[in-house]
Amino acid sequence: MMDVGRHPRIRLLTYSEVEDVSGHVGNFRVRVRKKARYVDEKECTACGECAKVCPVVMPDEFQMGLSTRRAIYIPFPQAVPSAYVIRMDECLGDNPIACGKCLEVCDKKCINFDMQDELLDLEVGAIIVATGMDVYDPEPLDEYGYARYQNVITTMELERLVSAGGPTEGHLIRLTDGRPPKRIGFVQCVGSRSSDGRGNPYCSNICCMNTVKDTLLLKQHDPEMEITVFYMDMRTFGKGFEDLYMQSRAAGVRYVRGLPGEVVEDPRTGNLIVTVENTTANRLERHELDMLVLSVGAVPRRETEPIRQLLTLSRSRDGFLMEAHPKLRPVDTPTRGVFIAGCAESPKDVKDSVTQASAAAARASTLLNAEHIVVEALTAVVDPQRCTGCGACARVCPFGAIRVPAKKEPAQVTAAACAGCGTCAAECRFGAITMRHFTDQQIFAMIDAILEERPQDVFVAFACNWCSYAGADTAGTARLEYPPSARIIRTMCSGRVDEDFVLHAFKKGAPAVLVSGCHYADCHYINANRNTVRRMDRLWTLLERKGVRPERLQLEWVSAAEGQKWAQVVRDMERLRASVTPEEIAHTMQVLADVP
Amino acid sequence: MAAKDRFRCMRCGHEWEGEDSPDRERVCPRCQSNSVRKLPHPAPAQG
Numbered sequence: 001m002m003d004v005g006r007h008p009r010i011r012l013l014t015y016s017e018v019e020d021v022s023g024h025v026g027n028f029r030v031r032v033r034k035k036a037r038y039v040d041e042k043e044c045t046a047c048g049e050c051a052k053v054c055p056v057v058m059p060d061e062f063q064m065g066l067s068t069r070r071a072i073y074i075p076f077p078q079a080v081p082s083a084y085v086i087r088m089d090e091c092l093g094d095n096p097i098a099c100g101k102c103l104e105v106c107d108k109k110c111i112n113f114d115m116q117d118e119l120l121d122l123e124v125g126a127i128i129v130a131t132g133m134d135v136y137d138p139e140p141l142d143e144y145g146y147a148r149y150q151n152v153i154t155t156m157e158l159e160r161l162v163s164a165g166g167p168t169e170g171h172l173i174r175l176t177d178g179r180p181p182k183r184i185g186f187v188q189c190v191g192s193r194s195s196d197g198r199g200n201p202y203c204s205n206i207c208c209m210n211t212v213k214d215t216l217l218l219k220q221h222d223p224e225m226e227i228t229v230f231y232m233d234m235r236t237f238g239k240g241f242e243d244l245y246m247q248s249r250a251a252g253v254r255y256v257r258g259l260p261g262e263v264v265e266d267p268r269t270g271n272l273i274v275t276v277e278n279t280t281a282n283r284l285e286r287h288e289l290d291m292l293v294l295s296v297g298a299v300p301r302r303e304t305e306p307i308r309q310l311l312t313l314s315r316s317r318d319g320f321l322m323e324a325h326p327k328l329r330p331v332d333t334p335t336r337g338v339f340i341a342g343c344a345e346s347p348k349d350v351k352d353s354v355t356q357a358s359a360a361a362a363r364a365s366t367l368l369n370a371e372h373i374v375v376e377a378l379t380a381v382v383d384p385q386r387c388t389g390c391g392a393c394a395r396v397c398p399f400g401a402i403r404v405p406a407k408k409e410p411a412q413v414t415a416a417a418c419a420g421c422g423t424c425a426a427e428c429r430f431g432a433i434t435m436r437h438f439t440d441q442q443i444f445a446m447i448d449a450i451l452e453e454r455p456q457d458v459f460v461a462f463a464c465n466w467c468s469y470a471g472a473d474t475a476g477t478a479r480l481e482y483p484p485s486a487r488i489i490r491t492m493c494s495g496r497v498d499e500d501f502v503l504h505a506f507k508k509g510a511p512a513v514l515v516s517g518c519h520y521a522d523c524h525y526i527n528a529n530r531n532t533v534r535r536m537d538r539l540w541t542l543l544e545r546k547g548v549r550p551e552r553l554q555l556e557w558v559s560a561a562e563g564q565k566w567a568q569v570v571r572d573m574e575r576l577r578a579s580v581t582p583e584e585i586a587h588t589m590q591v592l593a594d595v596p
Numbered sequence: 597m598a599a600k601d602r603f604r605c606m607r608c609g610h611e612w613e614g615e616d617s618p619d620r621e622r623v624c625p626r627c628q629s630n631s632v633r634k635l636p637h638p639a640p641a642q643g
Contacts, residue, residue, distance in 0.1 A: 550606060
């Protein structure tokens, strides 16, 4: 961090918040609020005289509330810049009657109560989001007694207690009596791999190795300490991790397969009685411990959400930011020019975070050093003669790539920002938007070709490029058997499927139509597939009104990994297709003929 | 209290009430299909 602070070509804005982002790849405009710290960071020498006289005592967030700080403080010892900051919501003020003590003792006169927030407008070509993560709050898991017993702590609290810069200067003590614990237990997967709704379903990746590291550290401090780790599975998959795990076992750390069902405190001693089913030995065990450490999992950081919305990024199912492609573009996002690194993307250790940050920096650097930005030829093109300037396209564009300069003026597409999902073209009722390489004419021609001969024997399936089409591929490579009656039309996104495409297929004699796309959390165009659902609702209503069985139109979300689901969907569609009679098809063609 | 949305599965015909959300996929609780139609709210009674 200090190297970053000193680098001549890096401008570090601490204690600042991004308020707005506009523009597009290569030309982002970012508005940053640099909050007033009421201390001149260039002049402050961090002598600490101000904090000594500050009368306001607050829990120290960095020390997990295990010690206190003042209203004027340095957030943590290695903070850059090494300068004090005043929390004005806690400060008593500069009026000498109220307080003003820090002003009196600051020789450098660097405290300024009149300091104001500063708004900075920055122009940048690329953005890397590295907003980190939070840890799970174990209070809902009442069986572990975190909210009831002082000697039940989290791994974050343990980190502070064993740190030389911590509240006890590295001496591990029990919070009830200040004595060093001799018997410590660790509970793994606290808030992770949970299916009961109180935790998160995903593995937090880092907790197993963090516990292994902690056990070795504690054994170094006190080789006689009895350490027991309660776990579901120890996941030691990284380079050198298994060795560390073996070292921990060799050092005498006991690993018990099974998570505690109950923790009770002995009120006389403050000791904890842990009841656990040892699933390896197939017996119920009771352990008396001096301290219990909950190995809490990782959760998405709440403060990332406004950034995500500003940059129109997607979230994966677990709430972390979603990459553009898990294998081929792991640090890119669907918004061009925006990259992700570290735990904002998923829980990961330092090594993986550094690896990902290096990759993101390299990707951004490549972009910034290019003379021109090459855009894939899949973008939307507006025909100004047809466009009425209604703005419907701009409203559904997930990337903010379309704007209508003035009422009734033709819409304008920023090609560099357009990702090519095509939901704007499907939304336009005037045929004013052409998706390059996925034009209406091309798709109508495909429907015509599919249904040219014996249309009653096939059904039309619109599949999005990223998930459903790949899911069909997965089914194929896995040699899964399914009926050959599906005729797939690939679109970049299910949001590209114009209602007219579906109606055209029915008008041409299709017995059934399937629209398929990414699961909500996997949508590669942020939320473009929500428009698909809206259009499907409209189509079902129209079909019903026209006397056509709306069930003949189906919608399914199939991910790239769901080959099995794709095969099952096709089998279901085939059953549906076979149930449609020639008379029904003829009736449909007749009643839809007058629908424009 | 806001009126609940009514849904019908277009695969198995199951109907249920719930809340529609742009953050949550529609899934039929009976057959797990995503072909879930939000039924139009009935028109308010006149008079």
